[in-house]
Structure formats: structure tokens, C-alpha cells
Amino acid sequence: MHMGTSFYLNFTLRQARVRNADSPIHLIGDGDPSEFPFVQHTRITDLTGADFDGFAEHYVHSSPNGYWYELFCFQRWFLLRELMHRHDYDVAFMADTDVMLYANLTEFVGAATDRTWLAAFNVSAHADWVHSASGHSSLWTRTGIDLFCQLLLDLFQVPAQIQRLDTIRQNELLNNHLFGVSDMTALYLFYQDHSDAVLNLSTPTNGLVFDHNIGMAVNYDHDEYLFRNGQKEISQMQNGYPICFNRLLEQPVRMATLHFQGNTKNLIHQYYTGPGIYRLRLYRTVRLQVRHVYYHTRAIRRQLPRLRPLVPIQHLLNSFQGLSR
Structure with a gap:
């Protein structure tokens, strides 16, 4: 999902297609469809509905981020749910538009899911301390996204769920200008409720891991990856995959994604593996x-x-x- 246009879309959208040419790629936003003709464009207003609008009526803002920004971070999951149902998708991958994708997701899901699962996203070793998980790269089944969207509605309407958020708000460690209640809080609570059915993308699965942030050595745990010049050290590109050395496992791992958050977006072009441009x-x-x-x-x-x-x-x-x- 993306509002407006940004230079890095030229790289991230094309990179997603490199190994997933047989899968439909959707861009939900308000941009010019002619700019990226190889993806399916859907306007946000075409996917909104009663729950999207109704959520805003009950949402209580408690975040250092702006009200409208944080509200949409919650509401975007209703857009994904609508898209999956409209196109009859059993599984979908949603990523922030500053994420470079290197894995074939169909192959990953087939190899990684040998049990019943609902979703997959990034959960750190310290999730219970920060009450947070990240969906910047996430996989969802239709059942999973249905359950998560229901949780979002309940968190601001059902007393027992409201109490869960109130308890987190009262945490002195989180009650400052850096933390607050966001959709990352909701993802953490969903993980608490369904931990046996959520795949953790922060840890290697079959030698493949999804990056939390290229600008941090942490992925699952502190100082986990070799770090140099302000970013995870990419030792080489091997068969189209960035290779990073995991210091805890003492072995190299393939990166399914790289997440270029903040100023690291200026490095995106260096890790594009596709043709053209x-x-x-x-x-x-x-x-x-x-x-x-x-x-x-x-x-x-x-x-x-x-x-x-x-x-x-x-x-x-x-x-x-x-x-x-």
C-alpha cells in the first residue's frame, strides 16, 4: 500500500516480480496506474467498507505518531482482508513498499508450513517486553486475516480486549514519547492468542529469514547479524539472495527480504537484482x-x-x- 509516489517503488515493485512473476502483485493506493503497468492497481476507496469506517468511530489514539497516520496503519488490514476475499486468495503476502523481496513466496509457503497456520510476521525475542510485533512483511491466510481484523475491532469495543490495551498503556517502560499503541501492538496480541499458528519470520526457516530492518543488527535478537557502516553486512549476493552472517547461529543465511526503513531507502538501488532501469x-x-x-x-x-x-x-x-x- 502506498500513498502518492516515491522513487523506490521503481525498485521494490520490480524486485517483487523477479522471483514471483507467476503471482499477481497488487499496489493499493492512489497513484497513476500507467507508471507501473506490470502490477494490479486498486484504489483505497474501492476496498473500504463498514468495518474500515466503523473502526475509526471507536479508535482511541495513544501513539507518538500522528492520529491519521496511526489510524490508517490499523485500517489497512481491513483493505487486505477485502482484497483477499474479493480475489478469492487463500494466502497473501503484504509488505511495506520499502521492502525488497528476493524469495519465491509460493515455494517458501510450501516448504515452511507443514502444520496448520494463520499468519506469519516478525516477532523478536523481546516482544513480551515491548508488546510489539511487526507486519512490514507478513503472510496471511484468509482465516488468519479474518481473525486479526476481528481482533482489531474488539480491541476498541469489547471490555476484556480494551483492558488488554489499558494494561499495556500503564506500562511505565512504554509510557513515553517513543512508544504507544499501534497495529504492531495488535499483532503482538494476535501472536499471544495464536502463537502455535503464527510463523515467526524473524528466525531462519530452511536457511531463509525475513529482514526486520537493514539498519539494525537485530532481527530476532540483539547483535544477531554482522553490522558495518550502519547496516547489516551483506557479504555477497548468491543466486539472487543477499547473504548475511548470523552471529548467534554462526552461519550465513539467505535473506528473503531486506527492509530499507528511513534513510536507508537511498541504498535500495544497490540491491536490485532485476533487469532494466x-x-x-x-x-x-x-x-x-x-x-x-x-x-x-x-x-x-x-x-x-x-x-x-x-x-x-x-x-x-x-x-x-x-x-x-
Whole structure:
């Protein structure tokens, strides 16, 4: 799901297709359908319904994030539910649009689910402390998404479920400007209720793991992966998969996804494995190098104030703008 347009969609949407060409790829949002003709576009307003609207009537905001942002983070799961039912999908994968996908999901589900399951998402070793799990990369069965959406409604309407959120709000460790109640809280509670039927994507399954955040060494546990220059160290690309070394298991693992949150989005082009868009990749490479030079030079200039004024970075970037066209 994505509102508007962003440069990294050119990479993440195409990357998803590399190993999943036989699976339909949906982009739920409000963008121009002609920009990415290889995906199926669905407008958000085409998927809303009574539960989507009704949830907003009962939602109680208690998050450091903005009201409308957090509300939609909850409501988006109703859009996924509607999409799955409308297209009669038994299983669907939903990811944030800054996630690069390298795995064939049909093969992953077939190999990883040897038991009855409802959903799969990222749960850390410290989930019980932070009362949080992440759905930035998640797999859902139709039964699973139905149950989760019902939980979302109940959390703000059913007294017993409201009490669960109130208990979390009263946690002094979480009662600050960094934490709050979000859909990640709801995912954690869903995991509590159905732990035997939720696959944890944070831990390797058949040598394959889904990244929590490339900008962190943690995936399931602290200092789990080799970390260098502000990101998980990708030792190599092997058969189309990024390879990271798991320090706890003392072995390399294949990354099914890489999650480029925040400023790491500027690195996305470096990990695209598909064909085409050469000029855009070149432009993003040059742009990144120019930024590195600019900020490195600025740091030096702070120590040597007599240096001549720097060329504005926008002037340098404009010099290379034509490469992206």
C-alpha cells in the first residue's frame, strides 16, 4: 500500500516480480496506474467498507505518531482482508513498499508450513517486553486475516480486549514519547492468542529469514547479524539472495527480504537484482556518491573554517538529473 509516489517503488515493485512473476502483485493506493503497468492497481476507496469506517468511530489514539497516520496503519488490514476475499486468495503476502523481496513466496509457503497456520510476521525475542510485533512483511491466510481484523475491532469495543490495551498503556517502560499503541501492538496480541499458528519470520526457516530492518543488527535478537557502516553486512549476493552472517547461529543465511526503513531507502538501488532501469540505477548511484562527498567535505570544512564555501548540493545533483530520464 502506498500513498502518492516515491522513487523506490521503481525498485521494490520490480524486485517483487523477479522471483514471483507467476503471482499477481497488487499496489493499493492512489497513484497513476500507467507508471507501473506490470502490477494490479486498486484504489483505497474501492476496498473500504463498514468495518474500515466503523473502526475509526471507536479508535482511541495513544501513539507518538500522528492520529491519521496511526489510524490508517490499523485500517489497512481491513483493505487486505477485502482484497483477499474479493480475489478469492487463500494466502497473501503484504509488505511495506520499502521492502525488497528476493524469495519465491509460493515455494517458501510450501516448504515452511507443514502444520496448520494463520499468519506469519516478525516477532523478536523481546516482544513480551515491548508488546510489539511487526507486519512490514507478513503472510496471511484468509482465516488468519479474518481473525486479526476481528481482533482489531474488539480491541476498541469489547471490555476484556480494551483492558488488554489499558494494561499495556500503564506500562511505565512504554509510557513515553517513543512508544504507544499501534497495529504492531495488535499483532503482538494476535501472536499471544495464536502463537502455535503464527510463523515467526524473524528466525531462519530452511536457511531463509525475513529482514526486520537493514539498519539494525537485530532481527530476532540483539547483535544477531554482522553490522558495518550502519547496516547489516551483506557479504555477497548468491543466486539472487543477499547473504548475511548470523552471529548467534554462526552461519550465513539467505535473506528473503531486506527492509530499507528511513534513510536507508537511498541504498535500495544497490540491491536490485532485476533487469532494466539502468539509467535510474546509475542516477541513484551518482546521487548517493555526491551526497557522500558533500557531507564528508562539510565535516572537514567545520574543522577548517577558512575553506571556500561549498558548492550547494542541489547544484551538484542537478548536474546529474538527466541520468534518471
